[in-house]
Amino acid sequence: MSKVQTALAVTAVGTMTAIAIGAFVIHPSPVEANVAFARSTGASCSECHSDASDPITNGLTSVGIAYSQCIYSSSSSQGDCNSQVQNSQRPGGVATPQSVPLPSSAYGSAPVNDDPAVSLPNPDSDAANGSGGFSGPGQSQNPPQPPQEPAGTGNPEGSPVQAAEDKAYVPPSRVEPPLPQLPPTPVLLQQDYPDCREDHLHLPDPHDKAKNINQCTTRLDNYYSSVLTDYRKRMNQYQDEISRIYTDKVAGKMEYSAASRDRFYKEMRQEHANSDPDGKNMAIYRAAEQLYHLDRNYLSDRYCYNTGCGGYPVPSNYGFLNMEGGSGNSGKQGKTSGKSGGDKSCKKSRGRGQLLGGIFGGVVGAVAGLDDVGVLVAGAVGAALVGEIACKLSQDEQKKASEATYAVVQQETVGAVANWKSPTRGGVSGSSTVTALNTEPNGRKCLTITDVAIIDGEETRVSKQMCRGAGQSQYSITA
Helix, strand or coil, X not given: CCHHHHHHHHHXXXXXXXXXXXXXXXXXXXXXXXXXXXXXXXXXXXXXXXXXXXXXXXXXXXXXXXXXXXXXXXXCCCCCCCCEEEEEECXXXXXXXXXXXXXXXXXXXXXXXXXXXXXXXXXCCCCCCCCCCCCCCCCCCCCCCCCCCCCCCCCCCCCCCCCHHHCCCXXXXXXXXXXXXXXXXXXXXXXXXXXXXXHHHHCCCHHHHHHHHHHHHHHHHHHHHXXXXXXXXXXXXXXXXXXXXXXXXXXXXXXXXXHHHHHHHHHHHHHHHHCCCCCHHHHHHHHHHHHHHHHHHHHHHHHHHHHCXXXXXXXXXXXXXXXXXXXXXXXXXXXXXXXXXXXXXCCCCCCHHHHHHHHHCCCECCCCEHHHHHHHHHCCHHHCCCHHHHCCCCHHHXXXXXXXXXXXXXXXXXXXXXXXXXXXXXXXXXXXXXXXXXXXXXXXXXXXXXXXXXXXXXXXXXXXXXXXXXXXXXXXXXX
């Protein structure tokens, strides 16, 4: 081979080698096309994001906004947005799904699909892999339309979507337990009051009357020392108990609202004030205490009237009716005295039960009013009339007889007289006369008054003493 041929051959080989090397270097390897699809819709990421490579920064397109309520999830194990990447290679390539989870703060949370008629695409279906939901060249590229929402709901275009964990915490509603109940208020019962002040009326002998009066006075004193005194103690304990309930069970207890605690406190304080000595819960006690003093003074006056103490003369028939035999001079005197001993059928003043019912039945402090307690008791029959006359008169006649007594009392003059007549019975009348006046050094004034009642021609005459203390304006029967 000549040198020329050899040079040509070398040149040819070099040229071919260069061409081969150039072809090898210049020829590209198969190009890998990465297209990301949303799992729920089958649409590509570029359909929903202005920049599919950085969807957080560049936000959503109008299509992405339309799907923002239904295709995004924060769970890294279940990504529904841009989480499936389909590797579409040129011939010879293999598609490998890859997961690209995005934060929920950018897309919100996927709602739970409770409607069995509406199902999301299967992640393993062709639509999820791009063969169904994303069309190739020459095919329609309109993505599936989002589900329709009722008017007035949904996410307006351009508004941010707030994830559930990013919302402010709202504590669950809690039912408030019932407030504790206050214990019942202590009460005074009418049945405990010894209504015995006129039990002596049916007894004919003054000695027996005095004995019965002593027994009733003892019962009244026991009532005051036991029932009334104990009631004051129970009322004090009641006030302590309602205060303790507030302190231990309500104050500072967070299970109750501030409004409930304040309301309970106001109710407790009002009940506490009502149980003070001048409160409405003590109105019955005050009336019962006044009635006790009224009845005891009355019995003291009647005791002296039947025994001859306190300025009264000794009854002419005192003890003679009980003498054995009932004959001779004593028997004769006893017989006369027995006639004037009074009507045995007259046992109690009319209206006495009504007075007790008004005091213990709740009239005091409710109907009568707190300020009328003294008026109610002072206006009772026992304040102006004695049982020997009161038990023979109707309530209207008792009122007329009491008015006559108060008329002569106001005059405070020995010899003052006031007459009265029955408004319902023609044969009934009477009078009150001041027969004595005594002023004591301490300023206490006492009047001796004689009451007369004439009923169908039969006269009943009874004396009584009425006194008032220094500084007082009202007289009442007293010893």
